[in-house]
Amino acid sequence: MRESDKDIIxxxxxxxxxxxxxxxxxxxxxxxxxxxxQVDLIHEGESADFLYIVLEGCVELFASSHxxxxxxxxxxxxxxFVLAATVKDAPYxxxxxxxxxxxxxxIPSQNVRDVFDQDPAFARAIVTELATCYRSVVKSMKNLKxxxxxxxxxxxxxxxxxxxxxxDIVELPFGKRNLxxxxxxxxxxxxxxxxxxxxxxxxxxxxRIEIIDRAALETxxxxxxxxxxxxx
Amino acid sequence: MRESDKDIIxxxxxxxxxxxxxxxxxxxxxxxxxxxxQVDLIHEGESADFLYIVLEGCVELFASSHxxxxxxxxxxxxxxFVLAATVKDAPYxxxxxxxxxxxxxxIPSQNVRDVFDQDPAFARAIVTELATCYRSVVKSMKNLKxxxxxxxxxxxxxxxxxxxxxxDIVELPFGKRNLxxxxxxxxxxxxxxxxxxxxxxxxxxxxRIEIIDRAALETxxxxxxxxxxxxx
DNA sequence: TTATTGCATTGATAAAAATCAATCATCGGG
DNA sequence: CCCGATGATTGATTTTTATCAATGCAATAA
Numbered sequence: 222m223r224e225s226d227k228d229i230i231x232x233x234x235x236x237x238x239x240x241x242x243x244x245x246x247x248x249x250x251x252x253x254x255x256x257x258x259q260v261d262l263i264h265e266g267e268s269a270d271f272l273y274i275v276l277e278g279c280v281e282l283f284a285s286s287h288x289x290x291x292x293x294x295x296x297x298x299x300x301x302f303v304l305a306a307t308v309k310d311a312p313y314x315x316x317x318x319x320x321x322x323x324x325x326x327x328i329p330s331q332n333v334r335d336v337f338d339q340d341p342a343f344a345r346a347i348v349t350e351l352a353t354c355y356r357s358v359v360k361s362m363k364n365l366k367x368x369x370x371x372x373x374x375x376x377x378x379x380x381x382x383x384x385x386x387x388x389d390i391v392e393l394p395f396g397k398r399n400l401x402x403x404x405x406x407x408x409x410x411x412x413x414x415x416x417x418x419x420x421x422x423x424x425x426x427x428x429r430i431e432i433i434d435r436a437a438l439e440t441x442x443x444x445x446x447x448x449x450x451x452x453x
Numbered sequence: 454m455r456e457s458d459k460d461i462i463x464x465x466x467x468x469x470x471x472x473x474x475x476x477x478x479x480x481x482x483x484x485x486x487x488x489x490x491q492v493d494l495i496h497e498g499e500s501a502d503f504l505y506i507v508l509e510g511c512v513e514l515f516a517s518s519h520x521x522x523x524x525x526x527x528x529x530x531x532x533x534f535v536l537a538a539t540v541k542d543a544p545y546x547x548x549x550x551x552x553x554x555x556x557x558x559x560i561p562s563q564n565v566r567d568v569f570d571q572d573p574a575f576a577r578a579i580v581t582e583l584a585t586c587y588r589s590v591v592k593s594m595k596n597l598k599x600x601x602x603x604x605x606x607x608x609x610x611x612x613x614x615x616x617x618x619x620x621d622i623v624e625l626p627f628g629k630r631n632l633x634x635x636x637x638x639x640x641x642x643x644x645x646x647x648x649x650x651x652x653x654x655x656x657x658x659x660x661r662i663e664i665i666d667r668a669a670l671e672t673x674x675x676x677x678x679x680x681x682x683x684x685x
Numbered sequence: 686t687t688a689t690t691g692c693a694t695t696g697a698t699a700a701a702a703a704t705c706a707a708t709c710a711t712c713g714g715g
Numbered sequence: 716c717c718c719g720a721t722g723a724t725t726g727a728t729t730t731t732t733a734t735c736a737a738t739g740c741a742a743t744a745a
Contacts, residue, residue, distance in 0.1 A: 286679075287675040305591075344573070351580060367523055409732095410733075413732095
């Protein structure tokens with residue numbers, strides 16, 4: 222582990238208040254590694270040997286059953302994944318692969334559990350991170366169960382618009398195939414949804430979306446902070 | 454708080470290893486209360502003043518948006534709900550109401566957070582419980598995204614069969630209306646799914662289901678431990 | 686440049702699920 | 716005992732979504 226990496230890790234919210242000595246044990250056991258795009262990292266069912274933290278790039282969490290596959294989430298910096306499996310020492314419920322070239326931090330699960338028990342600040346950081354993950358899945362589930370495909374797409378665009386600081390033009394951060402799966406629909410249907418939304422305040426141009434009339438987009442999407450707000 | 458209640462609470466896994474003095478502060482601040490069936494307990498968007506623990510009965514977690522409503526989960530003894538909101542001191546993402554007459558323990562969120570910071574055993578218990586909740590939502594989401602309506606119903610029956618110790622006849626633990634919403638379909642569709650499954654190893658009789666040919670039911674349901682296993 | 690490849694789009698069709706409407710139980714109260 | 720309410724079922728229909736098939740389009744490598 223390079224010193225520069227160590228400093229970056231130390232500055233992460235999850236480690237910032239950890240006792241110096243315990244931080245050393247974590248960092249010594251951990252390693253930061255770069256991966257190309259589209260590399261399989263873990264497979265559901267495997268035992269949770271490591272906790273992962275995305276430092277750069279982004280990672281897709283997905284799941285399969287009897288030949289079907291679906292994206293569950295895209296993890297971007299700086300967030301963890303497979304934290305629950307690490308905490309419980311249980312098998313992963315999701316597989317993971319890089320979307321873009323990525324830099325990840327891998328910490329052996331046993332060390333995470335050890336330091337959790339010894340350092341209240343770390344325990345607090347871990348439980349907060351896990352609570353954030355939980356709430357994020359709950360929101361995804363509400364999104365899926367309470368909304369139609371078009372509403373999901375509309376709200377996704379609204380969120381992009383918010384994150385961009387209400388720029389006139391926003392860009393999809395990853396391919397439409399992935400996005401469709403995240404939003405619980407087929408690529409064909411996503412395409413049609415984008416098409417349909419063009420009469421409701423947007424203009425599509427490949428991966429770029431011009432927001433022409435946000436109010437119209439909101440009317441059709443019915444945004445709800447208890448589903449869409451990426452804070453809280 | 455009655456002494457008998459206190460003993461019951463002390464025996465819960467979440468409290469069993471907590472320091473005696475801190476347990477006292479938690480229990481003093483908490484109160485156990487009985488509620489009739491179909492009583493609203495909390496509403497999404499409210500601030501998380503209490504952590505809830507279901508001691509008896511059962512509670513439905515549900516969510517709404519623009520006039521639609523869906524069940525997210527049924528919580529039965531002994532489990533918590535709204536733990537993530539408590540940890541983060543954030544608004545509830547789900548509403549809750551009793552299904553059956555229920556006995557609940559309410560602990561002020563502030564006390565939960567305080568004791569979390571002071572007692573590693575409690576911290577460990579809380580994070581494990583939260584990890585269990587997280588994994589449970591992930592499994593629900595996989596269930597929804599990877600399976601058809603009939604498969605979801607089939608696997609639900611298989612799980613009931615497992616929990617009953619493979620009894621010949623299993624009984625639905627709550628109304629079909631609730632079940633339909635949990636499984637992400639309309640009551641009408643649930644009815645038809647039950648009907649369709651009768652040619653695949655089951656026999657319906659109101660809320661009772663006779664399991665005639667489990668293998669046939671499995672063939673059509675394609676169970677998957679990483680979705681259905683209620684342990685892990 | 687031109688193939689090649691992978692993704693995105695579009696149209697036609699099929700399947701799945703929701704909705705609407707009516708009927709049928711079941712259960713508790715008068 | 717019947718009555719009314721609630722929930723479940725069934726059938727007909729519409730809507731939504733997925734699937735299948737064909738085409739287009741852009742990036743890449745020969």
